[in-house]
Amino acid sequence: MARTRLNPRLAKLNRTYTTEEVARLYNLSRETVRRWVRFAGLHPIDGRRPTLIHGATLQTFVAARREAAKRPTPAGRLHCFGCRAARRPALRMADFHPSRGRGAGNIRALCETCGGVMNRRARWEAVPVILPGVEVRVMEGEGRIAERPTPPATVAFNEDENP
Numbered sequence: 001m002a003r004t005r006l007n008p009r010l011a012k013l014n015r016t017y018t019t020e021e022v023a024r025l026y027n028l029s030r031e032t033v034r035r036w037v038r039f040a041g042l043h044p045i046d047g048r049r050p051t052l053i054h055g056a057t058l059q060t061f062v063a064a065r066r067e068a069a070k071r072p073t074p075a076g077r078l079h080c081f082g083c084r085a086a087r088r089p090a091l092r093m094a095d096f097h098p099s100r101g102r103g104a105g106n107i108r109a110l111c112e113t114c115g116g117v118m119n120r121r122a123r124w125e126a127v128p129v130i131l132p133g134v135e136v137r138v139m140e141g142e143g144r145i146a147e148r149p150t151p152p153a154t155v156a157f158n159e160d161e162n163p
Helices: 019-026 030-040 055-068 124-130
Strands: 016-018 052-054 078-080 085-087 093-098 104-110 117-123 135-138
Touching: 016 019, 016 055, 019 030, 030 055, 052 055, 078 117, 093 124, 104 124, 117 124
Parallel strands: 093 135
Antiparallel strands: 016 052, 078 085, 093 104, 104 117
């Protein structure tokens, strides 16, 4: 089965490909490549057989298909994998979990429709643009045990003592 996003850089610019070579290169069916030539705008070098496709043309075609398939998430929403759609955070609330030592972090919120957890990686400076009108809390991690103000109590159990 083919990958959902084809890498345009697999095609070499100065090489010509037959239909079968394109199918092998992108792990597709030969009929898919033939449909691209007939209906989707992939232009062969000439009308003769075997059908030859220039690498630069193939690379441009695959890049254009990939770009057309993108659906950016609008502001104020995060992508919910459960719903497979862009959804608003439940109760207009989200959490920002900063990464250690960098300005980026993870935005986490609950989906308003299914209640699933939605995530997005972003810089803290970009959060107001990504989620306008949403209350975002910064969740500081506890850090390492040695960095905590009071280390956790350790309890030693002796076998001789009865609780």
